[in-house]
Amino acid sequence: MSVSDPDVMLMLRVKDGDDAAFDDILRKYQKPIINFIYHFVNNRAEAEELAQDVFLRVYAARAKYQPEAKFATWIYKIATNLCLKKLNQDRISTRLRVSIDEEKIPELRDTRPNVQMVLETKEKEEIIAKAINSLPRNEKAAILLRKRQSLSYKEIANTIGCTEGAVKTYIHRAKIRLRERLSLYLEGKMK
Amino acid sequence: MISCHEVRSCLAQLQDNEVEKGLRIRIEEHIEQCSACLNQFKGLEEVWDLLDDYRGVEPSAEFNLAFWAAAKEIQYSRPTLPRWHAIFWNDNWKIAALAGSMAALLIVFVGILPYYTNYNNDLDKFDNQLLQEVARLVTADDEDPLPNNDASQRINGEKRDLPRNITNPLGL
Ligand SMILES: [Zn+2]
Numbered sequence: 001m002s003v004s005d006p007d008v009m010l011m012l013r014v015k016d017g018d019d020a021a022f023d024d025i026l027r028k029y030q031k032p033i034i035n036f037i038y039h040f041v042n043n044r045a046e047a048e049e050l051a052q053d054v055f056l057r058v059y060a061a062r063a064k065y066q067p068e069a070k071f072a073t074w075i076y077k078i079a080t081n082l083c084l085k086k087l088n089q090d091r092i093s094t095r096l097r098v099s100i101d102e103e104k105i106p107e108l109r110d111t112r113p114n115v116q117m118v119l120e121t122k123e124k125e126e127i128i129a130k131a132i133n134s135l136p137r138n139e140k141a142a143i144l145l146r147k148r149q150s151l152s153y154k155e156i157a158n159t160i161g162c163t164e165g166a167v168k169t170y171i172h173r174a175k176i177r178l179r180e181r182l183s184l185y186l187e188g189k190m191k
Numbered sequence: 192m193i194s195c196h197e198v199r200s201c202l203a204q205l206q207d208n209e210v211e212k213g214l215r216i217r218i219e220e221h222i223e224q225c226s227a228c229l230n231q232f233k234g235l236e237e238v239w240d241l242l243d244d245y246r247g248v249e250p251s252a253e254f255n256l257a258f259w260a261a262a263k264e265i266q267y268s269r270p271t272l273p274r275w276h277a278i279f280w281n282d283n284w285k286i287a288a289l290a291g292s293m294a295a296l297l298i299v300f301v302g303i304l305p306y307y308t309n310y311n312n313d314l315d316k317f318d319n320q321l322l323q324e325v326a327r328l329v330t331a332d333d334e335d336p337l338p339n340n341d342a343s344q345r346i347n348g349e350k351r352d353l354p355r356n357i358t359n360p361l362g363l
Contacts, residue, residue: 026255034254035247044248048257051250055258056265121244128245146207147242153209172203179238186237 007071014062022059025071030055032148033079039144040083042129050086054079076149077159080141084160087137124185131181139174142167193217198228206235 007028013021033054038047057078132140141160145151151159153167160167198221204210205218222229251257
């Protein structure tokens with residue numbers, strides 16, 4: 001199965017001892033995986049550290065690799081599990097945690113248009129990050145897998161390890177919460 | 192007609208195209224006529240689009256190098272015990288260990304064998320001595336008083352005193 005998946009072909013080459021093939025996997029997946037994790041933990045250093053862990057696990061599993069699923073499904077499953085584990089350890093699912101450093105946002109606003117735009121973007125990202133990070137961990141996982149990976153509910157259920165019905169609930173609740181928490185920002189923008 | 196409450200519980204799924212066809216048609220018909228539910232749906236769409244603005248970060252330039260360094264480190268810094276175990280417990284070493292054990296057993300067996308044989312010989316010697324001793328004691332009881340007595344003079348274990356002249360029947 002999935003032998004038509006080019007990433008599976010790369011991984012089979014890695015299995016045969018071709019480390020250059022793993023470099024190709026790294027190049028292709030490092031940014032999406034780091035960002036997927038970054039949206040989870042909202043800390044760049046932690047995101048890179050966890051992403052490295054994801055790739056180390058994939059690399060360590062090369063000898064026993066069996067192409068049973070799409071490579072992307074497999075690697076995101078590893079990433080999601082590590083993120084959920086990390087969130088569980090840190091118990092950050094219950095508290096707001098935003099890593100976009102507060103000190104990087106100056107108190108006095110520069111009025112030049114381009115700088116203003118950068119600040120607005122930063123502010124907006126901070127607000128979104130806060131809203132996402134306030135979600136319970138399973139809701140966060142479900143919403144990020146849906147938003148960032150466009151996974152179906154069935155695929156999300158398989159990745160998180162829950163039922164499709166649970167995914168429906170997680171996503172429904174997460175969307176309602178996000179709408180509540182981001183509505184003020186959206187209303188402000190509308191004015 | 193489907194209720195507002197039912198519609199709103201399905202809006203998130205509708206947005207993700209995860210509603211079965213029949214229900215989707217009923218929800219869409221409801222939304223066309225219900226501005227409150229339509230606004231709820233638009234609100235979800237706005238939020239969903241807003242999430243696209245949370246872009247993320249560029250990976251560090253040294254991410255790949257750091258990965259390979261970590262991969263090599265893991266490869267070379269495995270705990271000592273499992274590593275030695277791995278070296279010594281492959282198939283070749285299993286065969287070697289089995290052969291070694293057999294050889295050691297053989298050496299021990301060969302080493303013990305002479306002692307075992309000597310021990311048996313000693314037992315035999317002891318038995319023989321004992322038998323000889325017993326025989327000597329038995330024969331000592333019926334020691335022939337005659338100095339030139341010999342076995343030929345014993346018939347069926349009985350001692351027969353033959354006349355001395357018979358020893359030289361022709362009288363020569
Ligand atoms: Zn309605």
